[in-house]
Each structure stands twice: as C-alpha cells, then as structure tokens.
Amino acid sequence: MLFFAGVLAMHALPLQWHARKTNLLLASYVFYAAWNPPFLALLWISTLTDWFAARRIVISSGRKRTLYLVLSILVNLGLLGYFKYGGFLEENFAKLMAWMGSGYEISGSDIILPLGISFYTFQSMSYSIDVYRGKIKPGDSILDFALYVSFFPQLVAGPILRAGYFMQQLVEAHRRRADDFGWGIALIVVGLFEKIVLADGLLAPVVEKIYAVSGDATGIDAWVGTFAFGGQIFFDFNGYSVIAVGLAKCLGFQVPWNFLSPYAAIGFSDFWRRWHVTLSAWLRDYLYISLGGNRLGRARTYVNLALTMLLGGLWHGASWLFVLWGAAHGALLVIERLARHFLGGVAFFQRPLAKVLLGLLTFVLVTLTWVLFRAPDLDSATQLYAAMLMPVGGINAADLRDVAVVFGVLAALLGTHWFMRNREFGSALKRLPWPLIGLILGAMLIAILLSPGEERDFIYFEF
Amino acid sequence: MTSSTLNSDPAEPRWAYVWAVAILLVAVVVGGWELLVRGAGLGPGYVDNKVLWADTRHQLNEAGRDAIVLLGASRMQRAIDVDTMSDRFGRPVFQLSIEGSSYLPLFENLAVDPRITGTVVVSIAPAFTFNRLLSQIDEGRQSLYLEYYGNQSHARRLEQQLTLFLQGRLAFRAPGAAPAAVVPELIGSGEMPGRDYKTIFRNRVVHMDHDLIPGDQTDRGLASHYLRNVQPYTEAEFERVVNYIATIAAMLRQKGVDVYFVRLPSAGAVRSLENEFFPWEQFWGVLLQNVDATFVHFADYPELDGLVSQDGSHMDSSRIVEFTERLSDVLARNRLQPGSE
Numbered sequence: 046m047l048f049f050a051g052v053l054a055m056h057a058l059p060l061q062w063h064a065r066k067t068n069l070l071l072a073s074y075v076f077y078a079a080w081n082p083p084f085l086a087l088l089w090i091s092t093l094t095d096w097f098a099a100r101r102i103v104i105s106s107g108r109k110r111t112l113y114l115v116l117s118i119l120v121n122l123g124l125l126g127y128f129k130y131g132g133f134l135e136e137n138f139a140k141l142m143a144w145m146g147s148g149y150e151i152s153g154s155d156i157i158l159p160l161g162i163s164f165y166t167f168q169s170m171s172y173s174i175d176v177y178r179g180k181i182k183p184g185d186s187i188l189d190f191a192l193y194v195s196f197f198p199q200l201v202a203g204p205i206l207r208a209g210y211f212m213q214q215l216v217e218a219h220r221r222r223a224d225d226f227g228w229g230i231a232l233i234v235v236g237l238f239e240k241i242v243l244a245d246g247l248l249a250p251v252v253e254k255i256y257a258v259s260g261d262a263t264g265i266d267a268w269v270g271t272f273a274f275g276g277q278i279f280f281d282f283n284g285y286s287v288i289a290v291g292l293a294k295c296l297g298f299q300v301p302w303n304f305l306s307p308y309a310a311i312g313f314s315d316f317w318r319r320w321h322v323t324l325s326a327w328l329r330d331y332l333y334i335s336l337g338g339n340r341l342g343r344a345r346t347y348v349n350l351a352l353t354m355l356l357g358g359l360w361h362g363a364s365w366l367f368v369l370w371g372a373a374h375g376a377l378l379v380i381e382r383l384a385r386h387f388l389g390g391v392a393f394f395q396r397p398l399a400k401v402l403l404g405l406l407t408f409v410l411v412t413l414t415w416v417l418f419r420a421p422d423l424d425s426a427t428q429l430y431a432a433m434l435m436p437v438g439g440i441n442a443a444d445l446r447d448v449a450v451v452f453g454v455l456a457a458l459l460g461t462h463w464f465m466r467n468r469e470f471g472s473a474l475k476r477l478p479w480p481l482i483g484l485i486l487g488a489m490l491i492a493i494l495l496s497p498g499e500e501r502d503f504i505y506f507e508f
Numbered sequence: 509m510t511s512s513t514l515n516s517d518p519a520e521p522r523w524a525y526v527w528a529v530a531i532l533l534v535a536v537v538v539g540g541w542e543l544l545v546r547g548a549g550l551g552p553g554y555v556d557n558k559v560l561w562a563d564t565r566h567q568l569n570e571a572g573r574d575a576i577v578l579l580g581a582s583r584m585q586r587a588i589d590v591d592t593m594s595d596r597f598g599r600p601v602f603q604l605s606i607e608g609s610s611y612l613p614l615f616e617n618l619a620v621d622p623r624i625t626g627t628v629v630v631s632i633a634p635a636f637t638f639n640r641l642l643s644q645i646d647e648g649r650q651s652l653y654l655e656y657y658g659n660q661s662h663a664r665r666l667e668q669q670l671t672l673f674l675q676g677r678l679a680f681r682a683p684g685a686a687p688a689a690v691v692p693e694l695i696g697s698g699e700m701p702g703r704d705y706k707t708i709f710r711n712r713v714v715h716m717d718h719d720l721i722p723g724d725q726t727d728r729g730l731a732s733h734y735l736r737n738v739q740p741y742t743e744a745e746f747e748r749v750v751n752y753i754a755t756i757a758a759m760l761r762q763k764g765v766d767v768y769f770v771r772l773p774s775a776g777a778v779r780s781l782e783n784e785f786f787p788w789e790q791f792w793g794v795l796l797q798n799v800d801a802t803f804v805h806f807a808d809y810p811e812l813d814g815l816v817s818q819d820g821s822h823m824d825s826s827r828i829v830e831f832t833e834r835l836s837d838v839l840a841r842n843r844l845q846p847g848s849e
Contacts, residue, residue: 479529495680
C-alpha cells in the first residue's frame with residue numbers, strides 16, 4: 046500500500062506523458078524485483094523477444110514470418126517449461142526410467158518458480174501471435190510494450206491483458222478524473238474485504254483444518270471443506286483481480302474483469318465464460334482455435350475441448366492433480382455438449398426453474414472438482430471423495446460453527462451471483478444512494494481492520 | 509461486468525461524500541472499539557506466530573559473530589529474558605524457540621546458512637529430544653515457520669514490519685480483542701473477555717500469568733498431560749537422533765559457531781516423570797558423549813534450581829530476569845564470551 050501510494054503520487058506529478066509512463070515502468074520493475082531481483086531478467090527476456098519477434102513478423106514473409114512466431118513461442122514456453130515444469134518433468138522421467146528398469150538420478154536442483162511467470166509469458170506471447178494473425182499492428186514504442194508486459198497491478202496474477210486492449214490506452218495521455226480515483230479505491234476495499242475477511246478470515250481456517258486430516262474426515266467434514274474451498278478460491282482470486290482493476294483504475298487505466306458471477310453459471314461452458322475470464326479467453330483464442338476449434342467436426346471439437354482443458358489444468362501447476370482437474374473440466378464440457386445436442390430441444394430445460402436447478406448442479410459439480418485443485422496429493426483427494434459418499438459419520442474435523450460460517454457465506458455468495466448474473470457491478474453500485482455506498486465501504490473497512498487473522502498469500506501467486 | 513461500464517449510466521456516485529461517510533464510520537467504530545477493549549484491559553500485544561518469528565530470524569542474519577541464538581520449545585522461550593542476557597554479554601540475543609516443537613529443523617537451518625557464525629544455545633527438553641511421539645508431531649511446526657521465512661520477499665518483509673508496528677500500538681489488532689473473539693464471549697457470558705494469560709514481547713520473550721490459564725496448571729496436571737505423550741526412543745532410534753545432532757553440531761563448529769546444549773530445570777511431578785522415563789545415562793549422558801559441544805545440566809548447577817513455576821515445567825515469569833542472570837553466569841563460566849565491542 047505504501048508502494049502504491051508512492052506510485053500514485055509520482056503518477057500525479059505534472060510531467061510529460063512519456064515521463065509518467067517511464068515512471069510506471071520503473072515502478073513495475075521495482076515491484077517485481079522486490080520479490081526476487083534476478084528474475085527481473087526473465088521479464089526482460091520475454092519482453093525483448095516478443096518486441097523483436099513482432100517487428101520481424103511484420104516485415105517478413107513466408108516461412109521466415111512463421112519462424113519468428115515460433116521463436117516467440119519457444120522462448121516464452123521454454124521459460125515457463127524450465128521454471129515451472131522442469132522439476133515435474135524430471136521427476137516423471139525418473140519414474141518412467143525406474144519402471145523400465147533403468148536408473149535415473151534426479152539432479153536435485155531446487156528450481157524456484159518466478160512470480161507471475163505463467164501470466165506475463167502468456168501476455169507477452171499473445172502480442173506476437175496477434176501481430177502474426179494480423180489482428181493488431183506492432184506498436185511503435187518499446188516503452189509502451191514493456192509497460193504492457195510488466196504493468197504492476199496485474200503482473201503477478203492477472204487479469205491477463207491483450208496488447209490491442211491495453212496498449213491503445215498508452216498512446217495518449219489520460220485526462221485524470223476524480224471519479225476514477227473514487228472507483229479505484231472502492232474496488233481496492235472490496236477486493237481486500239474478499240481476501241482478508243472472507244477468504245482468509247472465515248473460510249481458509251476451515252479448509253486448512255479439514256484438508257489437514259482428510260483421512261479422518263467424515264462425510265459432513267468433507268462436504269463442508271469442499272464447499273469452503275469453493276468459496277475461498279473465489280474470494281481469494283476474485284479479491285486479487287478486483288484489487289488489480291482498482292489499482293489500475295486509480296492510475297487511470299482500464300483492466301478487464303476476471304470474474305463475472307461464475308457461481309451463477311448454467312452449464313460449464315457458461316462457467317468458463319465467467320471464471321478467470323481472461324485465461325479462458327486466452328486458451329480459447331490461442332489454443333482451442335489453433336487446434337481447429339469446432340470447425341473440424343463434432344468428434345474433433347470434443348477432442349479439442351478436452352485437450353484445451355487438460356493443458357489449462359497443467360497451466361495452473363506442475364502436478365498430476367491439476368492435469369486431473371483439467372481433465373475433469375474437459376469431460377464436463379464434452380458431456381454438456383452431448384447433452385445439448387441430444388436434449389437441447391426438450392422444453393423443460395427452457396423453464397426458469399430448470400435453469401436454476403442446472404445452475405445449482407453446475408455449482409456443485411464445479412465445487413467437487415476443486416478437491417483436485419486443493420488436495421495435497423491424490424490420496425487425500427480420494428479420501429475426501431470417499432468421505433463425501435459416506436451417508437453417516439457426524440462431524441469430526443469441523444464443528445457446528447464452521448458449518449454455519451461456510452454455508453452462510455456460500456448462501457450469500459450464491460445469492461449475490463444470481464442477483465448479479467446479468468448485471469454490471471458499476472451500474473448496480475451506481476443505483477445505490479451515496480450514503481449507503483459510504484456505509485457499505487465503511488463497514489468493509491471496519492471488518493478488514495478488525496480481522497487480525499494470519500497472513501496468507503494469494504492462491505494464484507503460486508501459479 | 510466490464511470495467512468500461514463503470515463510466516456508463518446512471519450518474520457517478522458523489523465520491524467525496526461517499527468516502528467522508530465511510531471514513532467517519534470507520535473512525536467512530538474502530539476508535540470506539542479500541543477504547544472499549546482497552547477499557548477491558550485488552551491492551552496491544554504481539555502475536556507469537558511465524559511473522560514475529562521470521563522477523564527475528566531475519567535480524568539474526570545481520571548480527572554476525574556476536575549473535576547468540578536461543579533454540580528450543582516453550583521452556584526456553586519462557587525462561588530467558590533476552591535483554592538481560594544481551595546486557596550481560598554485550599551481544600545481541602535472538603529468541604528463536606518455538607512453543608511445542610522440536611528444534612531440529614531450525615538447528616539444521618542454522619548449520620547450512622553461511623551467515624550464522626555466532627553462538628547457538630539449545631534447550632534440550634526431554635519431551636521433544638528424547639521422546640518419539642512429540643518430536644515427530646512437532647517438527648512440522650518449525651518446518652512451516654522455516655518455509656514461511658524462506659519464501660519471504662523483500663516486499664513481504666516490509667509489510668511485516670508494518671504489521672508488527674501496528675500490533676505493538678493498537679489493541680484492536682490483537683486476536684483476543686477482535687470482534688470474532690469478543691462478541692461470542694459477550695453473548696455467552698454478558699461480560700468482556702479478560703486479558704490473555706500470555707504476554708508476548710517484540711523480542712519474543714513470553715510472560716505467563718498462571719492464574720489466568722484455563723485447566724489444571726499444577727505440576728501434577730502437566731505431568732498427567734505429559735504422561736499421555738511419553739514414548740521414549742529405543743536405543744537404536746536414539747542413536748540415529750544423536751548421530752544427526754552430532755553431524756549438525758559438527759557442521760556448526762566447523763564454521764566457528766559455539767554450540768551449547770542446556771537442560772533447563774523442571775520441578776515436582778514433571779521432574780519425577782522426566783527422571784523416570786528419560787534417565788540421565790540413557791539420554792543426556794549419551795548426547796554428552798557423542799556430540800562435540802558444551803553441555804549445561806541444571807542438576808550440576810544448584811543455582812539454576814528453585815525458580816520454576818507451579819506447572820513444574822516453565823520458569824516463573826516474575827523470576828526470569830533472575831534466572832537469566834544465573835544462567836548467564838553459568839554459561840560465562842563455560843566460556844561463553846562477551847561481545848567484541
């Protein structure tokens with residue numbers, strides 16, 4: 046917060062637009078270096094590669110053009126592959142070798158995962174791909190491009206920006222508006238409330254308690270823990286994303302929303318249009334469509350969907366559990382498509398009640414997949430799934446207060462998502478009288494200040 | 509919801525008024541709460557968690573050869589007054605003991621960190637060093653603290669300083685004074701909760717008020733709890749533990765670190781139980797023979813005895829300054845040197 050106050054003050058100085066952008070770029074690099082200074086080099090490698098590749102793509106033709114795109118993809122995925130998946134690949138290679146009867150000793154080198162690498166490599170690479178596809182023209186200013194790749198409010202956990210969307214905001218100086226600042230601070234308060242009070246204060250302790258003893262969890266424990274994590278991950282990640290939007294807004298920039306009331310989704314394709322929107326759009330545009338999308342027949346569409354979700358799962362982390370989580374979502378999407386094909390014409394499914402029931406079914410199934418996302422290993426996940434199927438068993442790890450807290454918070458979350466399903470946050474808030482907005486924000490601030498819980502990192506910082 | 513719609517119809521809220529209302533509400537409620545909890549005797553206080561511990565661990569990295577590091581569990585944390593020991597030797601003292609935990613993961617961490625070159629004083633509590641059950645359960649806690657410390661960015665450390673600054677000054681930041689703790693108590697008993705039995709200082713010294721601790725706080729009470737968790741190592745198991753401790757101690761000595769193992773006093777039923785299950789010749793004696801370090805056992809220094817609290821295990825908080833002075837004298841007689849300045 047102190048850092049942001051400094052940046053804000055610097056950005057408000059009556060300087061040339063170029064100087065203000067330079068300040069923002071330097072601040073973004075300081076922000077990233079505060080975590081681990083040497084990894085700043087990775088950010089620069091990604092930036093320079095795509096700046097160079099995009100410029101060469103435009104002036105080249107034929108195979109050379111494609112080669113420059115391949116260079117961008119290789120460098121970005123290479124960085125991601127080495128730092129994020131190096132250990133995982135080596136470990137699995139060693140297991141494969143052992144299974145084949147030949148020995149392979151793991152090097153034992155402890156590779157640190159650079160903060161935000163999954164986000165900024167995707168963001169940087171999308172620029173080269175968009176230039177290659179002719180969707181955008183390469184920018185004229187390396188300063189603008191470097192700021193697009195490293196813009197600190199969203200650098201470490203998104204939302205993932207697109208060059209066409211963000212770089213145009215950098216061309217001309219913004220006229221500073223007091224309203225932007227008012228909105229920005231309000232969004233930061235909302236995001237902090239979601240993270241500190243709801244995710245960390247109310248839900249995380251229950252989740253940690255139950256996942257720590259997954260082997261002894263009863264059916265009720267397992268359901269409570271699973272629903273609690275469904276809420277925790279939403280408030281944690283949405284909290285971060287809303288703060289990112291707010292920080293950008295204070296500086297006069299627009300950053301897209303990452304969550305659009307996802308727990309009111311009706312079906313899984315709807316869910317992925319609402320959950321981590323900027324990642325699902327990225328996977329759709331650069332992976333699913335590149336694989337052929339739905340242009341190559343029904344069977345191939347299903348394969349493409351499943352493959353996209355599988356890789357989307359792996360993007361979240363180097364673990365077979367994330368692969369399984371992605372596979373589960375791929376399977377759910379394929380089943381939904383099949384159901385739409387065979388049952389889409391049935392009148393019952395058009396009724397409002399059926400939509401609500403389908404929405405609740407979507408929510409429950411999505412929540413069940415979160416077990417794979419949260420469990421430390423497959424055994425724990427299996428134990429929790431087994432416990433959920435047990436009809437009896439009472440409460441062991443959780444207590445009645447936990448049950449009340451989790452289902453109370455979840456009921457409020459679902460109610461809010463259904464109310465906001467087709468509404469926009471800004472418009473909805475603006476319809477409230479200003480004293481009420483002040484009271485709501487004040488109450489949130491009070492809850493934040495009076496919640497001296499244990500500090501927890503944002504979950505998506507690990508990705 | 510798209511951000512662009514933030515600027516669309518209807519009219520923008522009157523943000524200056526909105527924030528005036530919000531800030532006024534915060535000032536009234538938080539200020540009122542601060543006065544309420546202070547009035548009930550719930551003053552500001554630190555939380556003995558991984559944040560405070562990691563901050564102390566970071567400070568140690570800058571202290572060089574003069575540093576004296578204290579390792580162990582609650583017995584060590586509640587026995588030493590850091591300032592008194594620091595004044596006595598003219599050296600900075602760092603309390604890194606963690607309640608209810610084995611010191612071994614941290615002992616290893618100090619050995620592999622090239623910045624640690626001072627003196628390490630380890631408290632050997634039989635429950636954690638000679639006992640299979642508790643040492644296995646509680647090594648986890650130190651590992652978690654170490655993981656947190658190891659993953660801290662510079663930004664997180666700055667944020668941590670701010671957290672600690674506020675914790676030491678504002679009562680409402682104390683967990684015991686938060687609405688989540690106060691409101692259920694108010695609803696249940698109609699009264700504000702009393703102050704915590706534990707007072708934690710910035711340098712991680714802990715004072716206990718035994719009159720406020722719930723449950724049986726006599727030596728017999730603690731001994732019966734202890735008895736449920738006693739599972740002494742077999743000879744073969746303890747040999748492995750001793751080899752491990754000897755290896756780590758040798759690594760520390762190799763880089764010039766002086767290592768002291770201290771057996772702090774216990775009393776009453778707790779001492780009887782420790783003598784019965786962890787006899788000198790099977791445990792302390794084996795350690796003494798196999799590990800290259802300086803050993804201080806309270807039984808060899810009568811002046812260390814007699815200051816233990818009613819629970820038979822921990823020092824009486826009103827006498828920890830006195831105990832620290834006595835222990836410092838014993839350590840000095842065992843060649844613990846004053847600081848270089």
